[in-house]
Every structure is written in structure tokens, then in C-alpha cells.
Amino acid sequence: MTEENGHNPYDPEVFNPNIWLKDMAENLGVAARRLLVLAPQNDPFNRGTAADWERAKWFKDVYRRYGHKDMHLRRLHYRIANSGDTVLLWDGVAQYRNDKYSWQKLNEAFTPARVLRLVDAYDFTENRVKNPRYEGMRVYDKP
Numbered sequence: 001m002t003e004e005n006g007h008n009p010y011d012p013e014v015f016n017p018n019i020w021l022k023d024m025a026e027n028l029g030v031a032a033r034r035l036l037v038l039a040p041q042n043d044p045f046n047r048g049t050a051a052d053w054e055r056a057k058w059f060k061d062v063y064r065r066y067g068h069k070d071m072h073l074r075r076l077h078y079r080i081a082n083s084g085d086t087v088l089l090w091d092g093v094a095q096y097r098n099d100k101y102s103w104q105k106l107n108e109a110f111t112p113a114r115v116l117r118l119v120d121a122y123d124f125t126e127n128r129v130k131n132p133r134y135e136g137m138r139v140y141d142k143p
Helices: 017-028 050-066 073-081 100-115
Strands: none
Touching: 050 073, 050 100, 073 100
């Protein structure tokens, strides 16, 4: 079986959580939405549609061209926007720019790229939150 995205969704090299979700729902005899824990647009097991694959492949391509390991996603945004290249979004029409719209679209593509394992989530860093402090929390040997 080959989907529109050109992948066999059951190929062990290609993980498609959406196919897994539908198969599990069918095996359990319930609607797939009953197995979701988060809102449908946020649940990672609801990823793997043709649109998700399109976004994920686009992200993989721009990450390969402009990114590097241990990069913050915002830095990738600035590198794409300021590259001097004409980079189109996955729709093939809108040009990537240094604006809120392009930043949102980059984030929309980042999620399925991680979930569908086209990029390694550990290649990216998050620098906004410092390590938590545990002052005042004590663990006692005896009650």
C-alpha cells in the first residue's frame, strides 16, 4: 500500500502514528477520536496525514539547507528569512519572510517533522527556561 506521500505507511522505516491510531481503533472497535488524549490538532497520534507529510518534508528540506545540530528553532527562522534565497512555503506560493506568518508556518511544519521522525527532536535546543532550582525542597530519611 502506498499513500499519496509516496511512502508505504507500514514500512518499519516510516512511522505513521495516524495509521497506527486507525488500526488500534479498528482492533478495539472504537472511534479513533476516543483514543486521543489531546485535542485532535495537538495529539501526536493524529499526525501522518498527507498534509502533515508535506509540511514535514518541507521542514526537513529547509533544516538540511539552513540548520545545524543544537540550533534553536528561532535561529533557523532567522537564517531562512535572511538567507537571500527565495524560499517558498510548502504551498509553493507564499515566500518565507522574517514575519510572524512565516514563523507560525515554520512551527506548524516543525511538529509533524518531529512526530513523523523526519528530523531528530534532540537536534534542537530550547534556551528560554533555565534549569529549575530546588531550594527549600528537602528529602528526609525519616518521617
